[in-house]
Amino acid sequence: MSDEIISPRIYFKNFGALIVLLLLTIGAAYLDLGPLNFVLAMLISLTKTALIALFFMHIRWGGKMLHLAAGAGLLWLGILLALTLGDYISRGWLPVAQH
Amino acid sequence: MKLQPQSYLAEHTVRSWLLTHDHKRIGILYLLTIIVFFAIASVAAALMRIELVTPQGDLVTSETYNKLFTIHGVLMVWFFLIPSIPAVLGNFILPMMLGARDVAFPRLNLLSWYIFIAGGVLALWSLIHGGVDTGWTFYTPYSSTYSNSHVISMAAGVFVAGFSSIITGMNFMVTVHKMRAPGLRWFRLPLLVWSLYATSLIMVLATPVLAITLALMSVERVWGVGIFDPKIGGDPVLFQHLFWFYSHPAVYIMILPGMGVVSELITCFSRRRIFGYGYVAAASMAIAVLGFVVWGHHMFVAGQSVYSGMMFSILSYMVSIPSAIKVFNWTATLHKGSISFATPMLYALGFIGLFTIGGLTGLFLAALAVDVHVTDTYFVVAHFHYIMVGGMVMAFMGGLHYWWPKITGRMYPEFAGKLAAMITFIGFNLTFFPQFILGYLGMPRRYHAYPPEFQFFHILSTAGASILGVGYLLPFLYFLWSLKWGRVASGNPWEATGLEWQTPSPPPTHNFEKTPVVTREPYAYDAVTGKEEPQEGLMQQTSAV
Ligand SMILES: [Cu+2]
Numbered sequence: 053m054s055d056e057i058i059s060p061r062i063y064f065k066n067f068g069a070l071i072v073l074l075l076l077t078i079g080a081a082y083l084d085l086g087p088l089n090f091v092l093a094m095l096i097s098l099t100k101t102a103l104i105a106l107f108f109m110h111i112r113w114g115g116k117m118l119h120l121a122a123g124a125g126l127l128w129l130g131i132l133l134a135l136t137l138g139d140y141i142s143r144g145w146l147p148v149a150q151h
Numbered sequence: 152m153k154l155q156p157q158s159y160l161a162e163h164t165v166r167s168w169l170l171t172h173d174h175k176r177i178g179i180l181y182l183l184t185i186i187v188f189f190a191i192a193s194v195a196a197a198l199m200r201i202e203l204v205t206p207q208g209d210l211v212t213s214e215t216y217n218k219l220f221t222i223h224g225v226l227m228v229w230f231f232l233i234p235s236i237p238a239v240l241g242n243f244i245l246p247m248m249l250g251a252r253d254v255a256f257p258r259l260n261l262l263s264w265y266i267f268i269a270g271g272v273l274a275l276w277s278l279i280h281g282g283v284d285t286g287w288t289f290y291t292p293y294s295s296t297y298s299n300s301h302v303i304s305m306a307a308g309v310f311v312a313g314f315s316s317i318i319t320g321m322n323f324m325v326t327v328h329k330m331r332a333p334g335l336r337w338f339r340l341p342l343l344v345w346s347l348y349a350t351s352l353i354m355v356l357a358t359p360v361l362a363i364t365l366a367l368m369s370v371e372r373v374w375g376v377g378i379f380d381p382k383i384g385g386d387p388v389l390f391q392h393l394f395w396f397y398s399h400p401a402v403y404i405m406i407l408p409g410m411g412v413v414s415e416l417i418t419c420f421s422r423r424r425i426f427g428y429g430y431v432a433a434a435s436m437a438i439a440v441l442g443f444v445v446w447g448h449h450m451f452v453a454g455q456s457v458y459s460g461m462m463f464s465i466l467s468y469m470v471s472i473p474s475a476i477k478v479f480n481w482t483a484t485l486h487k488g489s490i491s492f493a494t495p496m497l498y499a500l501g502f503i504g505l506f507t508i509g510g511l512t513g514l515f516l517a518a519l520a521v522d523v524h525v526t527d528t529y530f531v532v533a534h535f536h537y538i539m540v541g542g543m544v545m546a547f548m549g550g551l552h553y554w555w556p557k558i559t560g561r562m563y564p565e566f567a568g569k570l571a572a573m574i575t576f577i578g579f580n581l582t583f584f585p586q587f588i589l590g591y592l593g594m595p596r597r598y599h600a601y602p603p604e605f606q607f608f609h610i611l612s613t614a615g616a617s618i619l620g621v622g623y624l625l626p627f628l629y630f631l632w633s634l635k636w637g638r639v640a641s642g643n644p645w646e647a648t649g650l651e652w653q654t655p656s657p658p659p660t661h662n663f664e665k666t667p668v669v670t671r672e673p674y675a676y677d678a679v680t681g682k683e684e685p686q687e688g689l690m691q692q693t694s695a696v
Contacts, residue, residue, distance in 0.1 A: 139459035
């Protein structure tokens with residue numbers, strides 16, 4: 053685990069960045085970009101998640117084992133999303149299912 | 152004469168129990184708690200079986216019947232099976248098997264029990280205030296929109312209890328990584344440790360998904376946010392995806408530790424090294440991982456795409472391979488062993504047979520076409536009871552008998568033990584085998600009334616349940632009896648090899664007088680005599696006792 057002391061400045065900078073991203077989210081909701089709205093919102097929220105995980109949760113300073121644990125969490129989330137979306141995407145493939 | 156260190160049971164105050172950090176005492180706290188939940192859930196099952204003696208719904212209304220199977224399912228799954236081997240036997244045995252003084256985070260361990268109690272209180276509150284009628288699966292949109300019962304408080308109970316299992320899982324993982332005795336390399340770990348490690352992995356990775364799923368269901372129920380209800384833009388199958396992403400692996404939370412216990416019992420009572428140690432250990436990990444990619448087999452007829460169904464069907468077949476490896480390796484371990492039929496061994500042999508039947512009928516259900524015929528019938532009910540009761544509960548009972556002398560310092564009465572194991576085996580089969588036939592003939596699950604042609608099999612099943620009840624009551628009684636009148640147990644009554652047997656029974660608070668050094672593989676039973684092979688460093692410790 054991290055032995056070094058992390059200066060509070062990093063947390064404040066991080067907090068600032070999160071607030072900026074929050075404002076961006078709100079702003080983006082007022083733009084009409086069609087399907088890109090969703091993509092943009094997702095990109096912003098992924099950035100927020102990454103900031104929180106890396107800095108607030110100290111994963112950036114963690115050892116190999118911590119990285120492995122965090123990576124496993126991501127991989128498992130990937131399994132959930134991939135196999136669930138696999139169902140939704142392939143539902144229309146069978147002619148019968150289209151009524 | 153050297154002064155013996157105090158046994159962990161020496162202190163008697165309530166305070167010393169409720170504030171304990173000792174993994175052994177916490178294991179016992181869990182044991183007492185899950186016995187209560189098991190009893191309540193069993194009463195619910197008994198009422199259902201009595202109702203089903205006659206084809207008419209004459210004992211309870213259909214609404215009460217719905218509440219009975221819900222309470223049975225919720226309590227048995229989350230408040231008995233999930234914590235049974237990990238939180239009771241795992242807590243007690245795991246640190247000792249590692250040669251450690253305690254788990255890595257003893258305070259967190261106690262906290263997990265309190266969280267479990269909080270979840271249990273919420274569940275009991277829901278039960279007392281009228282119960283829940285959704286089934287343990289909480290399927291939407293019924294649970295989120297139409298049910299008038301206490302869905303939220305019950306879901307909250309499960310949600311809260313989930314955190315106790317996450318904490319326990321995390322604690323076990325860190326303990327296995329960090330607390331192993333000198334010389335105890337990964338491939339010297341007893342197989343129960345491997346299976347508890349695999350179980351912990353599932354607990355940590357799957358349980359949060361259950362929590363968020365139940366939370367989303369509650370959000371829809373309270374605020375009408377459209378997530379699962381198609382009327383307001385949701386998708387009910389999404390709930391099933393999320394729910395089974397947890398609940399299929401949860402089956403492995405229940406069965407993997409059982410498999411670990413059986414590996415301990417089979418080796419000890421046939422005086423043999425396990426056949427193919429590496430394969431059995433790797434199979435636990437393979438089950439933990441593959442168990443996460445099969446959940447769609449619960450949704451073959453739920454509107455899931457056929458292509459997805461095919462994928463999940465193939466993957467479900469694959470997960471049977473590591474399970475089969477274990478069964479074959481246990482059987483090969485028995486080959487040419489000097490087998491003795493002590494009570495724990497009877498349970499272990501029962502486990503192998505019943506788990507095999509449960510596993511093979513799982514393959515029927517994983518076949519797309521057959522599943523259309525038997526979905527939501529008693530065939531499914533029989534299948535998963537063969538895994539959960541025939542598998543997990545048999546293993547739990549076997550393990551409880553095996554470590555009872557270590558836990559209490561007393562032997563249970565052997566004859567009564569064997570009798571109870573036989574009664575359980577017979578009662579179990581009589582209860583659940585007829586349900587395979589019932590289901591195949593078309594009897595759907597979760598109905599309190601049925602066409603008269605099914606009555607014969609229902610009566611068989613209810614008769615079996617009463618025998619099974621005796622099989623559970625008997626150990627309860629003689630375990631209590633043994634606390635006072637049982638023969639005093641030595642440190643290692645089974646002449647077994649695990650580190651937990653190299654310390655007095657009951658063990659001192661910190662388990663070992665001196666940290667053991669491990670110099671050999673597990674299950675070092677001599678190939679010719681079946682005796683335990685001596686291990687340097689440990690022998691002088693045992694002789695000092
Ligand atoms: Cu399943």
